[in-house]
Every structure is written in structure tokens, then in C-alpha cells.
Amino acid sequence: MRGAACLILRLKKDNTMNTELTTQEKSRRDFLSKLALGSVSGLVIGSAGKALGDDAKKVPVILQDPNVCRGLNTCKGKGKGEHDCAGMGACATAEAHDCSGSNACKGQGGCGTTAGQNECKGAGKCAVPLNEKAWTKARAAFEEAAKAAGMKVGPAPAAA
Amino acid sequence: MKHNDLDRVQRWMHAVITHPDGIVAGADADKARELLDAGAGNLESIVTRSTHLTAAERLAIYGNAYYSRLIDCTGEVFPVLKRTLGEEVFNGFVFGYLQNYPSTSYTLHHLGRNFVGYLSETRPEDAQWSDFLIDLARLEWEIYDVFDGPGLEEKESFEFESLLEIDPARWLNLRFKTAPCLRLLTTKYPVNNHYTLVRGTDEAIEIPFPGPEPENIAISRRDYVVRRYHLSLPQYVLLTELQKGEPLGIALESCADAAQNDPSINLEHDLTNWFSYWSSEQSFFENISGESESQFS
Structure with missing residues (x-):
């Protein structure tokens, strides 16, 4: 706290300056200077790392969410990713990249021996709905979720 | 035409297996026929059949894998959106997205970069509810991008005490260089809380969509861990101004304007808490300079 006390003294000294400013402008600058001091x-x-006391603990204006690791810890122990907490996204990216690079998807062997049955991971998902649907x-999913939550939902929008 | 022209065959195969309507349509499409004019009826002049599979079936393995891999990868970037929409609907969005924004990079890292823009472009008119999905996608992309982007981990920590060596009369001129991993966004729906809720809830439990409520969020990273912070409007305004490179005085004025209608805020007191927290987090500011070309007045 010694540093903060020092700051206050220096600010008081500074407040004796700028006498040529208009009263309104001086008031504005004084206000902002106080804010700068606080900042x-x-x-x-x-x-x-100094605690600010109970006030700061009581009014943590910023709410810290639980640390977000994006589910990244799932990669830990699997040997993927460069970090201990390597991202799931990075993990999946690396896997897919391996596939395109080596042209040897994990399931490709399976594909070869039992081809046509979509053993490759996720291959059955290719028949996805088209974009316009x-x-x-999504609207249907929204209405369903909203209904479950007891939310009132307006009429469905016209097609774009 | 020589079918053994490897480069041409490769580009033909790419055109065929990436066609959204499948191998037959891909082989018959102009793009493929301009390279090798085989057509779906003559595929086996290029790709031999195997004991069990026709040429089209063999190619379909790659066609299926191409989209399923890209859809899977995109799902890894937007896990909460995927869960919120359900796999089928989510995959539909991604499939449409890949038609409009095909993968063009050697790395899949950039694959989802335009997904939020795509959702906005295809957003139904007058469909406010869709903003929730777009907001959620924005949050997830930022989290993903922050995780893999530059940060402060390898940089020397800024000595905040050095600010005491600057004349207090010049503090209003201070310029902040915010951390390269700091992202500030404002959303129409409280997607940050929704994200936290979904991530912490078993997949078997359905989480309802939240109602509209503006939210300001900071996303950053420390020690390679992505962190999210809920921000009040004055905090968001203050950090945004600082991130733009405005001097502290300008940022504080904007912050004070944003806070004037909120009786719960006592700026002189709260600013100390805010900045104390931000500096202790070591993920908001890279450095602060007392020198600036344009001075606060």
C-alpha cells in the first residue's frame, strides 16, 4: 500500500498545477485524474498480488467464470497436442490433418475390407440435410427447447 | 486425353469427391468433365473396380470421408452449438457452410473462420431467435481462436510498478497495449453463461435456450488456458477504448459516460478494483506506455 499512498501525495501536488484551466475544464480534469489515480x-x-480487503472481495465487479479449457483436458493423457491442456479442437484437427496428409484415415482399412458400410468414423453422416433446411x-429445435423452458415463442419467420 | 496425367487425375478426383451431391453428380459436373471427360457412366476408365466395389463406390468412400471429417472437425470447434442444435441440424449448417466456404487452407485450423459470417448471411429475416445461435457460434470461435493464437506466455511480464515513475500529470495519456489474446465481444443473448452451463452438464440433460439479454464478455488466455469474464457495460467500454489505443483519459471519459446511469457503480472506487483484478489476471495488458503522439486534453 506504500505505493498507493505515494501516488496520492503526488496527485495532490499535481493538482496545484494547471491553474490557467477554466473551472469547468479543471473540474473535468480533476475528476479524470482521480479516476486515473484509481486506475x-x-x-x-x-x-x-495484494488483497484489496473485504470490499474488493464483496464486490468483484468482474465475475470470473470457471476456467474454460474448452474440454481440452480430454486430450491430456491421449498424447495429442503440444500442451498439457491441449485443445480438443487441436486434437481433432491434428487427427484429420494426419488423414489428409497420409491418406490413411484410421478407418480406411476397415473401409477396404468391409467397404460400402461406412465403417470410417462418421462416414454415415455425409447424407446431411441441405443448407436451406x-x-x-434450427427453428424447430428452438421452439422445442423454448417450450421445454416455458418460454413464449413468437411466430416462425418467413423464409429468407 | 491421358488418364495417367497424375496432376489432372488428382484435381478430377478432388472435384468428384467434394461435390455436394455425391460421386455421380460430381463426375457428371462440368468442373470434373473439364479435367477428365469420363462422366459417371465411365468412371471405371479412371478408377478400377475392386472385388466388391464399383469405381463409384470406391470413390464414395473418399467423398463420404471428406465431408464427414470436415463436419467432425467443425463440430470440435463449436461443441456447444452442436449440442444445442443437435447433431443433425448442426451438420446441416456445416454442410451448407462448406459449399459456400470450402476448405482452402493446408491446415484445418482455419476451417471454421467464416462460419459465424455464414450463419449471419443465411440468417432468416426477422428471426431474432437466430441471434442466439450466431452469438453462441461467435463465442465458440473466439474461444477456439484465442486458444490457438498468440498470447503472453512467452513474453516478459510488464512491470506495473514502473507506472509510478511516470508523472501523475501524464497518466491520462497512458496508452495500453492489450494482450494479443484479449477479445471483447458483446452479444444479444447471455451465451457466456449458457456455454458454462452446457459444458458443465451431462449431455443427457437438455439445456433450454436462454431468453435475450445483452452480455459483454472478455476472453483471454493465461498459461495456455482460455478464460472468460463477464463484463459490465462500463468495463466493456473502458477495455474497448484501451484496446483501440485510446489514451487512458479518453477511455475513462467513455467509461464514465457508460456508468452514469448505473447508481451501483462508484467509479473512483470500482476502477481500482477492476484494474487490480485485470493486472492480477496477467491476461489483459501486455504493456503500458507513458509516451504517446497525441495527448489527452
Whole structure:
């Protein structure tokens, strides 16, 4: 806190300057200078890891969500990714990249021996609905979810 | 025409297996026929049949795998959107997306970069509910991009105490260089909470869509872990101004304007808490400079 006390003294000294400013402008600058003091004080205090006391704990204006690892920890232990907490996305990307690079998808062997039966992972998903139906289906999913939540839903929009 | 022209055969195969309507349509399409004029009826002049499969069936394995892999990869980037929509609907969006924005990079990292834009472009008119899905996709893309993008992990920490060496009269001129991994977004729906809720809930449990409620979110990364922060409007305005490179004085003025209708905020007090928290998080600011070309006035 010694740093913060020092800051206050220096600001008071600074407030004796700028006498040529208009009253309104001086008031504005004084206000902003106080805010700047609070800002810089916070930066210094926070970086030093010093607690601000109960007030700060009671009013954590920023709510910290639980750490988000994007489900990335699932990769840990699987040996994929460069980080301990490697991302699931990176993991899947690497896998797919391997496939295109080596042209040897995991399931390709299976595809060869029992071809035509879509053993390749996810191969059966290729018959996906076409684009123009997607929003319609999304709307249906939305209505269903909203109904389950007891939300009132307006009429369906016209097709784009 | 020589069918053993490898480059031409490769490009033909690419055209055939990436056709959205399948191998037969792909082989008959102009794009493929301009390369090798075989057509669906003459595929076996290019690809031999196997003991059990015709040429079209053999090619279909690659055609199926091509889209299913890309759809799977996109699903890894947008897991909560996928779960929220259901796999079938989500895959439909991605399939349509891949027609409009085909993969063109050597890496799949960029595959989903235009997905949010695609959803916005195809958004039904007057369908406010669709904003929820677009907001959710935006959040998930930012999380993904922040995770794999540049951060502060390999950089020297800024010494915030060095600010005390700057004349306080110049503090209003301070310029912040925000962390390269810091993203600020505002959404029409509370997707940050929805994301947290979905991620922490068993997949068997259905999570209802939230109602509309504006939300401001900061996303950043420390020690290679992506973190999300709910922001009040004044906080969002303040950080946005600083990220734009505006001097602290300008940012504080904008922040004060945003806070003037909120009686719960005492800026002189709260700013200390905010900045204290942000600096302690070590994921918001890369450095702060007392020198700037344009001065706050």
C-alpha cells in the first residue's frame, strides 16, 4: 500500500498545477485524474498480488467464470497436442490433418475390407440435410427447447 | 486425353469427391468433365473396380470421408452449438457452410473462420431467435481462436510498478497495449453463461435456450488456458477504448459516460478494483506506455 499512498501525495501536488484551466475544464480534469489515480493504483496493487480487503472481495465487479479449457483436458493423457491442456479442437484437427496428409484415415482399412458400410468414423453422416433446411430445423429445435423452458415463442419467420 | 496425367487425375478426383451431391453428380459436373471427360457412366476408365466395389463406390468412400471429417472437425470447434442444435441440424449448417466456404487452407485450423459470417448471411429475416445461435457460434470461435493464437506466455511480464515513475500529470495519456489474446465481444443473448452451463452438464440433460439479454464478455488466455469474464457495460467500454489505443483519459471519459446511469457503480472506487483484478489476471495488458503522439486534453 506504500505505493498507493505515494501516488496520492503526488496527485495532490499535481493538482496545484494547471491553474490557467477554466473551472469547468479543471473540474473535468480533476475528476479524470482521480479516476486515473484509481486506475493506476489498481494496476500496481493487482500486479503485486495484494488483497484489496473485504470490499474488493464483496464486490468483484468482474465475475470470473470457471476456467474454460474448452474440454481440452480430454486430450491430456491421449498424447495429442503440444500442451498439457491441449485443445480438443487441436486434437481433432491434428487427427484429420494426419488423414489428409497420409491418406490413411484410421478407418480406411476397415473401409477396404468391409467397404460400402461406412465403417470410417462418421462416414454415415455425409447424407446431411441441405443448407436451406438447416434454419428451419434450427427453428424447430428452438421452439422445442423454448417450450421445454416455458418460454413464449413468437411466430416462425418467413423464409429468407 | 491421358488418364495417367497424375496432376489432372488428382484435381478430377478432388472435384468428384467434394461435390455436394455425391460421386455421380460430381463426375457428371462440368468442373470434373473439364479435367477428365469420363462422366459417371465411365468412371471405371479412371478408377478400377475392386472385388466388391464399383469405381463409384470406391470413390464414395473418399467423398463420404471428406465431408464427414470436415463436419467432425467443425463440430470440435463449436461443441456447444452442436449440442444445442443437435447433431443433425448442426451438420446441416456445416454442410451448407462448406459449399459456400470450402476448405482452402493446408491446415484445418482455419476451417471454421467464416462460419459465424455464414450463419449471419443465411440468417432468416426477422428471426431474432437466430441471434442466439450466431452469438453462441461467435463465442465458440473466439474461444477456439484465442486458444490457438498468440498470447503472453512467452513474453516478459510488464512491470506495473514502473507506472509510478511516470508523472501523475501524464497518466491520462497512458496508452495500453492489450494482450494479443484479449477479445471483447458483446452479444444479444447471455451465451457466456449458457456455454458454462452446457459444458458443465451431462449431455443427457437438455439445456433450454436462454431468453435475450445483452452480455459483454472478455476472453483471454493465461498459461495456455482460455478464460472468460463477464463484463459490465462500463468495463466493456473502458477495455474497448484501451484496446483501440485510446489514451487512458479518453477511455475513462467513455467509461464514465457508460456508468452514469448505473447508481451501483462508484467509479473512483470500482476502477481500482477492476484494474487490480485485470493486472492480477496477467491476461489483459501486455504493456503500458507513458509516451504517446497525441495527448489527452
